[in-house]
Amino acid sequence: MSSLTIDNASTEGNNGAAGEADLFAALLDTYEPVLPERGQYITGTIISVDDNMILADVGAKRTAIVPPQEIARLDEMQLASIKAGDEVMLYVTRTPSGDDELQVSLERGLQFQDWQKATTLLESEETVDLTVVGHNSGGILVQFERLQGFIPNSHLPEIQHIHNKQAQSTAKSKMVGSVLPVKALEVSSQRKRLVFSARAAMPERRQQRLQELKEMEGEIVTGTVANLVDYGAFVALDGAEGLLHISEIAWQQVRKPGDVLRTGEEIKVKILSVDADRERVSLSRKALLPNPWQQFAAD
Template identity: 45%
Template structure:
């Protein structure tokens, strides 16, 4: 016992683990032998009295340890047993240095019992396995709770990619990767997977088998869960930020974070838009207004123009009855022609206000520049009546305004 006491006293004078300065080592000395004997005496008394629920440590058991001392080569922890737990040097080398250097006397750490006997009559325990056990428990919680976690891709193999999950390695099979375009084979597939190394993926845990050390994860399952979560969270009137994923003739698809919504071409801008590429590019970040959510069909309607100033709010300041303005024909119908007169405002030239009636209407084509007279402005109903017939009439006190062509 005296030899053991001397070894502890000698260890208390050594510098901290992995080159920590002597000042820190001195400040973090182990509890004194008298304190430990006193604690041991109290423990023995409790055990003898039956008031303490004592269980002998078993190999493979996970216990919470309290750090008693930090030596140059090992660590001593109280594991609630008659003897202290010893974390050997080789085990500490497996734990990242930053974590070890952050430990202080009195800290609670998870350890796994390796042997119930060991050097200096202590119990041999593993901090590395204890930390891994925490990661296994976290993986199990994620599996049971259906939650999504971020993990960095560290390597690739023929079957998929390897990701870092705490102190464990997770595996994402090829069939569960969403970041890799479907249909790739051979070298093209491996190149696409290699490009993911260093990137963080949103993943769902789909299998946990600690005995076989299998941790399988899925990017596709994570995206499905994120879509479902978003569908439940989204509501009409919300404002969201997304990334433009695709442009089509009828609008733009925007990724809201796992769920795509559609901005119809009519909701892209207050001005007339012929194609979405006139106002957006793939990859653009865009702020959108949620118009409607169809959870059964998993469709979300979005608007970009609702996030822009409404030109109708100031149309009466800009236009008055009798004004002559320049515009562009945007559409021709059987009853008349629609004309863009600038700043996102369109007016209607009824067929009765077209010189020549139907014959004159057929001469108008989308994109044609025209000069029109303002007949009426109804800002509340967002309607403007225009005329092509009266443009040549005397202007008198009226003004001429140029619109965007």
């Protein structure tokens, strides 16, 4: 009698569980997921990529489409790097109504990720190497991922001793294409401001450059006259400075360094010695000029 009661209870329990499962399935069928709004950033997984369309799974029973006009905003390298299975950030450009498509911008999503990377760089105070891509009267332009950053003149150690505006412009134009170690100074995606400082990264860069120059003792390098003092000239050597003592400017007696050199002038010098610990670099211009005493002896 009791076993029959147990079987009945078990049957009733199974029927109840089945009923709950059916009810849950029915609720899923009628559930309308909340769709992303225009202007919202969402994550998605790339399904397929071709020249005319990119499809991404964004959940919510929807497939997002990157239309041709948005694909055109991607450069060849960006497009080639995208493949099925990649998880990416997307920017919603068109919210569907009914069976309409959910359209997104991959390029703006990638930019959003770059702003996040820049913010992380600012918070970590990490030094990063960036390529100089242009310049203007206020500073130079550098490339950070897909974003363009700015380094003000006041944060460029290379031009601090150049007071002539034309000479500054010439010095900055020569920097285009070079790579500078920098730290993030200001990051604001809302204001579209991405500011870096080469000056803040200078101590690290200077030590690195001093070690490089140490291995170049005896070699000839090109530098820029950064500052003239009574006892010689300081020469900028791409991240470090060397002293060209007045006795090493020329074979003949030099009363004032300004009689021979001018600030902002490019000159060739020989590296005599480097003390990286004391941050001292000794240079010679005289060593590259004909020795009049040897000429006299030859005559």
